Amino acid sequence: MPSLSWHPNLTNTVPDASHSLLGMTVEVWLPFRTDEIEGLPESLTYRYWDGGPDYPADPADCAFYAVPYMKGSEVAVRPMAAMTSVRVVQTLSAGVDHVEPGLSRLPEGVLLCNARGVHDASTAELALALILASLRGIPDFVRGQDREEWRAGFRPALADRSVLIVGYGAVGAAVEDRLVPFEVARVARVARHERETARGHVHPLSRLSELLPEADVVVIVTPLTEETKGMVDAGFLARMKDGALLVNMARGPVVDTGALLAETETGRLMAALDVTDPEPLPKGHPLWHAPGVLISPHVGGPTSAFWPRVKRLLGLQLNRFAQGEPLQNVVSRTGA
16 A cells, blocks of 8 residues: 655645646546636646536546545545546645545555645634634623523633644634734744744644643644644643633544543633534534533634635646646655
8 A cells, every 4th residue: 555654835746747738638526617716727627526426437537636625534535446547636625634544545646735725714713703702701692692691790801811822834823813913912832843933933742731831722723643633632631721711623533522521511621612523513412511612513614715715726736737837735645
């Protein structure tokens, strides 16, 4: 089976790019109609597939596979084993965990690209909305309105609070951009690799344990990998200060659900979750009614801002692909 070598933000060329695509029938599978995307290269042949039961053509002829958006891993992976000619797999999400089960079935040299940059604004907006709603008690106000109850009182503010962003990349930076006008006291940043940014220093993961006790709000925006799965466990949560808010904008399995329930059911911590484990959250699950927990149904990305951004990305990638130029957002190459 082809192995995978992960290189975030790597730029790489299409396999066999030295061979001109002119005069060849090169098929592209898209989850959009071609008239919805401006500037597509005419040299490519397009097939529309948005995850339906029937394929638009033989998967063996597909060279560029744009994965249907938010249709789940089973749909995303279904045609991949038969894609013997594929050169590029392009997800429409920043995360790629939903296509990982199918990568070992692909030929060597296939590029996996994500949609870095497409969801930054939408996800950051929701992160800020969840933080404000949780701190200011908006869910309680809504319940009070339903019951015609006037629930006045003091609530925590975002102003003067310390925020820790774990997994500081494009989305993390977008979250910070939206935090600054709210007069937060401090934003600390943690990522896999230590570096400097225009906003300030990014700490390595090795410093996470000493930064956690200082944060009033902890925002999780990491990708789901073997390294990050279960990262927010009982030990992580125990390091958070009393009354702190955990915001998960990443993937559900990054957080140990049982450990989170143990902390929220006592009222020591609050949580705002756009993603859960399991997901969708089934009826009767204790997370639904855990005190201080606000849940949104994994809607960080799907907003009106998604459509123009993802269509621009696909147009750019396909023009680069047709010309044999380096693609953007390459995160791995099978067999590397």
